[in-house]
Amino acid sequence: MLKDKFQQNIAGKHHPKEKLVKTHCSYCGMQCGMNLRVDTDSNTIIGVEPRYDWPVTRGKMCPKGVTAYQQTNHQDRLLKPLIRDDASKKGTKEGFREASWDEAYDLIARRFKELQAEYGKDTLSVFSGVSMTNEKCYLTGKFARVGLQTRYIDYNGRFCMASAAAGFLRSFGIDRGSTLPWTDIHQTDCLFIAGSNTAECHPTSMFRVWEVQNRGGYLIVVDPRETPIARRADVHLDLRPGTDLALANCMVNLLIQNGHADHEYIANYTSGFEETQEIVKVFTPEYTSEITGVAPEKLIRAAEIFGKAPNAIVMFARGIEQQVKGADNVSAYTNMCLVTGKIGRPKSGVATLTGQGNGQGGREHGQKSDLLPGYRKLTNPKHVQEVCEVWGITPEEMPLPGVSAFEMFELMEQKTIRGMYLLCSNPAVSAPHLNYVRSVLKDLDFMVCADFFLSESAEFADVVLPSVTWSEDEGTVTNLEGRIIKINKAQEPLGESKPDWLIHVELAERLGRGDYFRHLQTASQVADEFRLASKGGYADYYGATWDKIDRQDGVFWPCKDEADTGTPYMFEDHKYFHPDGRAKICALPYRPSAEEPCEEYPLRLTTGRVVYHYLSGNQTRRIPFLRDMCPEPYVEVHPETAQQYGIAHDEVVRLFTRRGECFYKVKVIEAIRKDTVFVPYHYGYEQSVNLLTIAALDPMSRMPEFKVCAAQITKVPAAAKEAAR
Numbered sequence: 029m030l031k032d033k034f035q036q037n038i039a040g041k042h043h044p045k046e047k048l049v050k051t052h053c054s055y056c057g058m059q060c061g062m063n064l065r066v067d068t069d070s071n072t073i074i075g076v077e078p079r080y081d082w083p084v085t086r087g088k089m090c091p092k093g094v095t096a097y098q099q100t101n102h103q104d105r106l107l108k109p110l111i112r113d114d115a116s117k118k119g120t121k122e123g124f125r126e127a128s129w130d131e132a133y134d135l136i137a138r139r140f141k142e143l144q145a146e147y148g149k150d151t152l153s154v155f156s157g158v159s160m161t162n163e164k165c166y167l168t169g170k171f172a173r174v175g176l177q178t179r180y181i182d183y184n185g186r187f188c189m190a191s192a193a194a195g196f197l198r199s200f201g202i203d204r205g206s207t208l209p210w211t212d213i214h215q216t217d218c219l220f221i222a223g224s225n226t227a228e229c230h231p232t233s234m235f236r237v238w239e240v241q242n243r244g245g246y247l248i249v250v251d252p253r254e255t256p257i258a259r260r261a262d263v264h265l266d267l268r269p270g271t272d273l274a275l276a277n278c279m280v281n282l283l284i285q286n287g288h289a290d291h292e293y294i295a296n297y298t299s300g301f302e303e304t305q306e307i308v309k310v311f312t313p314e315y316t317s318e319i320t321g322v323a324p325e326k327l328i329r330a331a332e333i334f335g336k337a338p339n340a341i342v343m344f345a346r347g348i349e350q351q352v353k354g355a356d357n358v359s360a361y362t363n364m365c366l367v368t369g370k371i372g373r374p375k376s377g378v379a380t381l382t383g384q385g386n387g388q389g390g391r392e393h394g395q396k397s398d399l400l401p402g403y404r405k406l407t408n409p410k411h412v413q414e415v416c417e418v419w420g421i422t423p424e425e426m427p428l429p430g431v432s433a434f435e436m437f438e439l440m441e442q443k444t445i446r447g448m449y450l451l452c453s454n455p456a457v458s459a460p461h462l463n464y465v466r467s468v469l470k471d472l473d474f475m476v477c478a479d480f481f482l483s484e485s486a487e488f489a490d491v492v493l494p495s496v497t498w499s500e501d502e503g504t505v506t507n508l509e510g511r512i513i514k515i516n517k518a519q520e521p522l523g524e525s526k527p528d529w530l531i532h533v534e535l536a537e538r539l540g541r542g543d544y545f546r547h548l549q550t551a552s553q554v555a556d557e558f559r560l561a562s563k564g565g566y567a568d569y570y571g572a573t574w575d576k577i578d579r580q581d582g583v584f585w586p587c588k589d590e591a592d593t594g595t596p597y598m599f600e601d602h603k604y605f606h607p608d609g610r611a612k613i614c615a616l617p618y619r620p621s622a623e624e625p626c627e628e629y630p631l632r633l634t635t636g637r638v639v640y641h642y643l644s645g646n647q648t649r650r651i652p653f654l655r656d657m658c659p660e661p662y663v664e665v666h667p668e669t670a671q672q673y674g675i676a677h678d679e680v681v682r683l684f685t686r687r688g689e690c691f692y693k694v695k696v697i698e699a700i701r702k703d704t705v706f707v708p709y710h711y712g713y714e715q716s717v718n719l720l721t722i723a724a725l726d727p728m729s730r731m732p733e734f735k736v737c738a739a740q741i742t743k744v745p746a747a748a749k750e751a752a753r
């Protein structure tokens with residue numbers, strides 16, 4: 029009823045010269061359903077409306093989604109390639125001139141070939157991102173390995189989903205971000221959410237979260253800050269940043285102690301229980317309270333609620349993952365479901381709240397340093413052979429595994445890597461320890477950047493290539509459920525901009541590698557090759573044709589062939605993907621963060637997001653409404669801490685760590701721990717909090733510890749403030 033009425037209302041408002049293009053948002057992993065409104069006279073995008081018929085988000089969108097269309101015809105769009113004539117201006121907006129595609133391609137091909145002739149094939153690198161379709165991500169991997177013939181490719185998911193991926197691989201033997209569809213969430217009895225600011229970062233999940241409580245179910249939230257979900261939670265476990273491993277072990281210990289372990293499930297379908305039981309024993313509520321700072325009663329209450337709930341879902345996001353023990357945290361929280369058998373059935377399971385639009389698909393098809401399409405491993409000769417057959421190269425020609433995103437910067441510093449092709453990422457804002465990263469970028473012999481807006485990172489480039497926004501191309505994206513969906517083209521590329529897959533094809537021609545790319549002249553041709561390359565892999569997309577995606581409201585992978593309708597629920601047969609067919613309950617001892625607070629740096633600095641901006645902000649800081657709603661960063665400080673430091677609300681203070689200093693306005697707020705400060709990271713230049721963060725990496729996932737480092741605040745003397753004015 030409501031649905032019909034809603035659509036009628038919308039339909040009634042349509043202008044006669046307007047068509048609707050069914051698609052999804054450009055930003056986060058929710059991939060909310062939307063219709064782009066296109067003026068049929070000028071064939072330009074003029075607006076947006078939500079899609080009520082999209083089952084995951086049912087007509088909901090957030091402030092970023094409703095303004096996303098304003099990117100397409102934005103005055104700041106890059107319309108022609110830019111070439112830098114003045115190398116002394118590297119790292120600034122100055123020194124570029126417009127050029128033709130021919131001139132830009134020729135220059136790139138010449139410089140790339142020169143560098144490779146002198147320093148070897150592996151002197152080039154590709155740094156990419158997952159705001160791109162599966163087809164583009166797939167072709168980026170092929171472009172690096174076949175076009176440039178280098179081993180060095182990695183991507184911004186290393187700062188985002190890498191710990192979830194590594195943790196799931198260890199626990200389940202496969203990495204699909206959610207074991208169940210989002211349409212189950214509101215039907216569960218207990219939601220246990222750790223390290224996710226769901227209301228600001230996945231806002232259109234919220235109607236399902238509230239529904240759990242409205243139905244009499246429970247919400248447990250683990251976060252050092254009192255986020256909107258924490259405020260309404262039945263239990264808020266307000267831990268010290270970086271101590272999740274102790275908290276998760278305590279939950280598992282209490283679940284076992286209280287008789288909530290499902291011993292039949294454990295015996296039939298899992299391994300590792302005994303060892304884990306032994307490890308978690310020390311994590312009594314009292315001991316865990318010492319490490320985490322969470323009151324023992326709250327820990328006991330949370331474990332009791334979770335244990336008694338007939339169905340429960342454990343969800344987490346970057347709060348637990350962006351730590352040096354991120355992968356361990358993922359497996360430790362996953363243990364809660366494995367020990368209680370709350371998995372592999374409707375309304376129970378584990379989900380990471382995937383960050384970027386294609387954070388799931390983009391990590392499966394060869395942008396990662398050690399992976400090939402279909403989640404195949406570069407270290408497995410059979411996998412390599414399978415991909416070689418699709419690509420038409422021999423296994424000897426397949427480059428070796430490379431290194432992770434941050435480690436590529438280290439190789440740049442050592443001059444092992446001298447050239448970079450950067451696309452779809454803005455590491456000059458989003459990488460940790462920015463003083464280091466920016467100096468490395470500046471010293472590169474040759475850098476190319478493809479983007480549709482000139483980013484802070486593009487300012488370090490020798491050539492900037494204008495790519496298109498999501499609305500000017502078509503392809504598939506895999507949302508946070510593991511559901512493959514279709515992005516549709518609403519407008520022709522603005523100016524001379526081109527989709528990334530086409531740039532790869534054309535550049536490969538200039539590099540003398542056209543034979544491997546020339547047959548790909550449309551997005552759907554890329555899609556066909558991509559599906560074939562994934563065929564038979566863990567992440568098998570072969571059966572996910574565009575047709576089927578449209579017919580079924582998406583297709584959950586794996587989807588092996590035409591007859592296969594996809595896999596909404598993982599592990600329904602309780603078969604896991606390890607050689608013994610069992611899930612692994614992981615025994616994980618506690619260890620501290622890379623940088624614990626000390627006398628000199630007594631505070632814990634944690635970083636994250638606000639609802640109005642997206643990632644490095646290169647897109648959202650250009651949208652007037654979003655910019656006005658949150659124009660600058662700030663540091664959140666608890667009132668007692670503010671009093672202790674003698675600082676007031678809105679006062680500018682110096683926040684510093686061992687790596688740098690920033691000057692931020694203080695937001696005095698009760699919703700944070702007294703020993704912790706928080707800064708949103710969406711801002712560039714001297715406002716980037718990543719000038720302060722630490723580049724310590726998780727040994728397993730190679731994820732930087734964005735969520736914890738030691739910091740200190742000082743008042744800025746009045747005289748200095750005056751001088752700065």
Ligand SMILES: Nc1nc2c(c(=O)[nH]1)N[C@H]1C(S)=C(S)[C@@H](COP(=O)(O)OP(=O)(O)OC[C@H]3O[C@@H](n4cnc5c(=O)[nH]c(N)nc54)[C@H](O)[C@@H]3O)O[C@H]1N2
Pocket residue numbers: 056057188222223224225226228229230250251252253255267268269270271272345346347348381382383384634635636637638639640641642643735736
């Ligand atoms: N508005 C908005 N939405 C987004 C994005 C965006 O930039 N803006 N980005 C998208 C992307 S790519 C991502 S990855 C996701 C990120 O989504 P989230 O992970 O939800 O976002 P964050 O703000 O990074 O961190 C989440 C929470 O972790 C908490 N936290 C910090 N340290 C710890 C800790 O040690 N333990 C625990 N348990 N919690 C901790 C923070 O207080 C914060 O509330 O959002 C996606 N959606």
Ligand SMILES: Nc1nc2c(c(=O)[nH]1)N[C@H]1C(S)=C(S)[C@@H](COP(=O)(O)OP(=O)(O)OC[C@H]3O[C@@H](n4cnc5c(=O)[nH]c(N)nc54)[C@H](O)[C@@H]3O)O[C@H]1N2
Pocket residue numbers: 157159160161184185187188189346350383384451452453454455457458459460478479480481483495496497498528635636637642643644645646647709717718721734
């Ligand atoms: N301190 C701190 N740092 C963090 C985090 C944190 O929580 N705290 N979170 C980390 C996380 S989770 C993430 S995901 C990273 C993200 O960090 P980035 O990778 O820097 O993310 P974006 O800002 O999305 O950068 C994407 C860039 O590519 C452009 N772009 C978008 N779509 C396309 C496309 O289709 N083609 C091309 N060629 N360009 C495109 C955009 O304009 C933008 O400039 O930041 C990480 N950094």
Ligand code: SF4
Pocket residue numbers: 053054055056057058059060088089090091092093094229230231232
């Ligand atoms: S929740 Fe995510 S996908 Fe949905 S409108 Fe907002 S940014 Fe876009």
Ligand SMILES: [Mo]
Pocket residue numbers: 187188189383384
């Ligand atoms: Mo992310």
